[in-house]
Amino acid sequence: MEPAAVVTHVSVLDRGRELSGVVRSSESWFGAATRICASLHATPTPLDLSGEVKRFVLDHDVVVAVRAMTHGDLPDVTRWRQSEHVARWWTGAGEPTAEGVAAAYGPCIDGLTPTRMWVVEINGRSVGFLQDYRIGDHPEFALLGPDPEAIGVDYAIGDQAWVGRGLGAHVLWAWMLRAHHRFPDATSFFAAPDHRNAASLRVLAKAGFHQGVWFDAPQPDGSVATVVGCTLDVPTVLA
Numbered sequence: 001m002e003p004a005a006v007v008t009h010v011s012v013l014d015r016g017r018e019l020s021g022v023v024r025s026s027e028s029w030f031g032a033a034t035r036i037c038a039s040l041h042a043t044p045t046p047l048d049l050s051g052e053v054k055r056f057v058l059d060h061d062v063v064v065a066v067r068a069m070t071h072g073d074l075p076d077v078t079r080w081r082q083s084e085h086v087a088r089w090w091t092g093a094g095e096p097t098a099e100g101v102a103a104a105y106g107p108c109i110d111g112l113t114p115t116r117m118w119v120v121e122i123n124g125r126s127v128g129f130l131q132d133y134r135i136g137d138h139p140e141f142a143l144l145g146p147d148p149e150a151i152g153v154d155y156a157i158g159d160q161a162w163v164g165r166g167l168g169a170h171v172l173w174a175w176m177l178r179a180h181h182r183f184p185d186a187t188s189f190f191a192a193p194d195h196r197n198a199a200s201l202r203v204l205a206k207a208g209f210h211q212g213v214w215f216d217a218p219q220p221d222g223s224v225a226t227v228v229g230c231t232l233d234v235p236t237v238l239a
């Protein structure tokens with residue numbers, strides 16, 4: 001007897017109305033959500049992809065965008081890095097002084113390193129930043145990560161006013177759509193938050209990542225942080 005096919009359910013919340021359907025074979029969760037809502041005006045973004053029903057929303061009021069960072073953004077990045085809620089978890093990449101931030105990110109902005117820097121805009125206002133890189137370009141991660149071709153990402157909403165308002169998964173999603181265009185052959189995205197960073201782990205789950213191995217990652221200050229490897233399967237979720 002053949003095993004029963006697993007059916008994945010998707011729903012899209014649009015101005016209080018919930019549309020639902022199932023994911024067809026060879027269709028991603030995002031593909032199903034886009035087909036189900038058939039909207040010309042908004043793109044489905046994840047509300048919560050961690051449960052049995054993959055829940056998306058059409059947000060007509062909040063536009064989250066990701067753009068390349070420039071040197072003109074560095075004063076904002078310095079302020080974000082100095083804010084308590086970011087400094088607690090963003091311990092790498094030097095001191096969060098103007099000089100330290102310029103030294104850490106200037107070469108990335110200029111394309112001199114494999115890491116690319118991005119600014120998050122919400123309704124046109126800069127509120128945070130992300131960085132991404134091919135895992136295989138960072139040997140210390142490549143040894144521990146499951147896939148050297150995966151695209152690694154780190155992120156922070158630096159402006160405290162926008163934290164804790166349910167926008168974390170939208171921010172990741174805006175990056176994911178762009179990363180998928182930039183790296184069409186990448187089949188996984190990877191992030192590794194500290195195991196105590198509950199907000200970050202929850203946001204990754206809401207955006208469709210699943211948790212994998214825990215490992216000890218050496219920190220620039222000589223300490224070791226126990227992080228949780230979280231992977232997003234691009235063909236399943238996005239492609």
Ligand SMILES: CC(C)(COP(=O)(O)OP(=O)(O)OC[C@H]1O[C@@H](n2cnc3c(N)ncnc32)[C@H](O)[C@@H]1OP(=O)(O)O)[C@@H](O)C(=O)NCCC(=O)NCCS
Binds near residue numbers: 090164167191192
């Ligand atoms: C991680 C970050 C981007 C998330 O953005 P956000 O706007 O706070 O996220 P959201 O509001 O969309 O969601 C946060 C989720 O975590 C949950 N959460 C927050 N703090 C929590 C805690 N201490 N314990 C358990 N859950 C927690 C919230 O309840 C929410 O889940 P829910 O929607 O199911 O209720 C943001 O908090 C941030 O920039 N933090 C500082 C930098 C950082 O940690 N970066 C990650 C480095 S890997």
